[in-house]
Amino acid sequence: MLLVAPGFDDATVELAVPLSRLLYLSTFFLGISSVFGGILQSFKRFTLYSIAPLLYNIGIIGGTLVAGYSSDNVMWVAWGVVLGALLHLMLQMVGAVHSGWRPRWGMAFKDADVRAMFGLMGPRVLGLAITQINLIVMTAIASVLSIGSVSIFHFANNIQYVPVGVIGVAFAIAVFPHLSDAANDNNQKVMARSVSQTTRSILFLIIPITVVMLLLRTQIVRVVLGAGVFGWNETIIAATMLGYFALSLFAQSLTPLYVRVFFANKNTVIPTLIALLTAFVNVAFALWWTPKFGVTGIAMAFSLSACVQCVLLWIALRVYVASLDELRLLRMLVTSVGAALVAGLMIQAVKELYGTFIPLRTFLAVVGQIFVAGGAGMTAYLVTAWAFKSEEYEWFVAAIRRKLFCKYAAVESGDEALDMTV
Incomplete structure (x- = not known):
């Protein structure tokens, strides 16, 4: 624990050690659950895969509620995490069995596919380890800063990861079986189209969310975290990090x-090498910037390394995909960024107008400002995208129609429209 968080005092370490030991159970359950999650993805059973994290959060919420009635409240929260991880595992295991998977005991090390799996697994395990070590180093750096820096860093990171998980990870998981099929068939055209369409779909959704998060970051942090001992000063720091x-x-x-x-x-191998390089970038800039900017420097270094990683992966992709339709992507970026600028102006205007007429002294008033200003901005974004005849807007509308009316809404764009709600 002293290695992970050297800035913790003795009392904090004494509390963190038993918590860490207990939480290792959740790591064990989630590790096994990830195997069953992979099985569900291979069967294209994405619904159960998506529900599993909800059960995990339900367990955490349950532990938190019980903690409110117990003197040993922190340990109950940890038990809630373990319960949530167990529910996560049970749901995916039942789903895998229901999909047709059956366990077969044996030592198939001579099987070509098994040997190939172990060959691919080594770099992948190293890549995951790099990600976790990177997070541990960031936590260690935060622990030697001002009191509360670790909590602020993790709170802000958890908030910003919500759109990444809901949009970026969800799209990547959904398109992965199609990418695998295209790779097995050595069909570069299909792979290029899938990567290009998914890239544009992700950007179409994430760009306006970025604008909302930038302009309403203080309100978002205040609503999510602004209670108890999390005061106004902590809110400002977390909001800056969120930005x-x-x-x-x-x-x-x-x-x-x-x-x-x-x-x-x-x-x-290539993603692992790139992850290793960007981890060094992250740590180096975090060590450089935190003495100048405090815990905010960690967020700055994190964002810089994330952009470096994305650019390097894009460059390396050209080995497998001859063309990613960059001209079409550029056209989409011009349209979406233009629409996002209109959305930003709308959000700022409505935010100021709302604050003029409604005092922001209560929780509901701040929530209302987020929904009213954010909703106005998103509406302006979609209307502007429609006016620009954005192809991604048509995909988005078609996907909504399919989900709401259970019909296939064709988009005559010359390509298969990616289901933007997977």
Whole structure:
């Protein structure tokens, strides 16, 4: 614990050690659950895969509620995490069995596919380890800063990761089976089209969310975290960090997709090497910037390294994909950025107008400002995209129609429209 968080005092370490031991159980359950999650993805059963994290959060919420009635409240929260991880595992295991998977006991090390799996697994395990070590180093750096820096860093990071998980990771998981099929068939045209369409779909959704998060970051932090001992000073620091995190939302959302292109082509080495390089960039700039900017420097370094990783992956992708339709992507960026500027002006105007007429002294008043200003901005974004005849807007509307009316709404764009709600 002293290695992970050297800035913790003795009392904090004494509390953190038993918590860490207990939380290792959740790591064990989630590790096994990830195997069943992979099985569900291979069967294209994305609904159960998406529900599993909800059960995980339900367990955490349950533990938190019980903690409110117990003197040993922190340990109950940890038990809630363990319960949520167990529910996560049970749901995916039942789903895998229901899909037709059956366990077969044996030592198939001579099987060619098994040997290939172990060959691919090594770099992938190293890549995941790099990600976790990077997070540990960031936590260690935050722990030697002002009191509360670790909590502020993790709170801001958790908030900014929501759109990354909901959009970037979700799209990457959904398109991965199609990428694998294209790679197995050695069909570069299909792979290029899938990567291009998914990239544009992710950016179409993440760009306006970035604008919302930048302009309403203080309100978002205040609503999510502004209670108890989390005071106004902590809110300002977390909001500043959230703003820097938001600058790299596009890169964080595209990285899971680009990494899976390499996985589909049975290459886990290149993403691992790039992850290692960007981890060094992250740590180096965090050590450079935190003495000047405090804990905010961690968010700045994180966003810089995320952008570097995304750019390097994009460059490396050209080995497998001859063309990513860059001209079409550029046209989409011009349209979406223009629409985002209109949305930003709308958000700022409505935010100021709302604050003029409604005092922001209560929780509901701040929530109302987020929904009214954010809703006005998103509406302005979609209307502007429609006026620009954005192809991605048509995909988005078609996907909504399919989900709401259970019909296939064709988009005559010359390409298969990607379901933007997977």
